[in-house]
Amino acid sequence: MDYLTxxxxxxxxxxxxxxxxxxxxxxxxxxxxxxxxRDVVPADTIDLSSDESLQVTEHRLRDREKFxxxxxxxxxxxMEAGTYGYCKExxxxxxxxxxxxxxxxELCIDCKEEQEQFExxxxxxxxxxxxxxP
Numbered sequence: 001m002d003y004l005t006x007x008x009x010x011x012x013x014x015x016x017x018x019x020x021x022x023x024x025x026x027x028x029x030x031x032x033x034x035x036x037x038r039d040v041v042p043a044d045t046i047d048l049s050s051d052e053s054l055q056v057t058e059h060r061l062r063d064r065e066k067f068x069x070x071x072x073x074x075x076x077x078x079m080e081a082g083t084y085g086y087c088k089e090x091x092x093x094x095x096x097x098x099x100x101x102x103x104x105x106e107l108c109i110d111c112k113e114e115q116e117q118f119e120x121x122x123x124x125x126x127x128x129x130x131x132x133x134p
Contacts, residue, residue, distance in 0.1 A: 003093050016072045016103045023065045071104040
């Protein structure tokens, strides 16, 4: 992490901690709302269906947020270990602007673009019914 200044590291830590706090608060709010509304009986089957759909969406969102919290934890641990900010594919510096935009980034922009191109090609081949594997 030699290329990042102490100020940049602190900025990135703060961004991640703030994001983590927001995610945890949102999860707590969801749990509180569900607990508070557990005795509310929907007026009809359409309301029930709508409530269930909303709950499924909320749970899906919270699962994604839980995954992001874990990524933030991993990034903070990489910071402590001195490996943060280096691409896990090519070992190049990721760069402060990219890290500021996406503090949990593990790939430099070139490797990320390469990964996305590969994934796009794989998805296209799947849709066409081609084998993904050679």
